[in-house]
Amino acid sequence: MIRISLVIPTHNRAQQLIAALESVVRQTLPAAAWECVVVDNNSADDTPECFAAFAAAHPECNLRRVEERRPGVSYARNRGLDEARAPIVAFIDDDERINESFLQS
Secondary structure, eight states: OOOEEEEEEESSOHHHHHHHHHHHTTOSSOGGGEEEEEEEOSOOSSHHHHHHHHHHHOTTSOEEEEEOOSOSHHHHHHHHHHHOOSSEEEEOOTTOOOOTTTTTO
């Protein structure tokens, strides 16, 4: 059962997003207990392709990408809230790195 949803809004920052996701997939909380929702806020770069490749390389994790066409981080965060499947939602930015126990804590 998913207990926590991690939402990451992003816009045209594919490489930063992948670095953030590298820290996400190293979580000590079992993957079945969390999901990561990347909200692509109308990116025009290769964010969709980079995310798809990363997610394919980490099938054990609940990683998914959704699109939000309205520009702005507030719209992206609200879309993340709408998409979250867990009762607890945490947010990070696409240029952040989290420690391995972030979701466990």
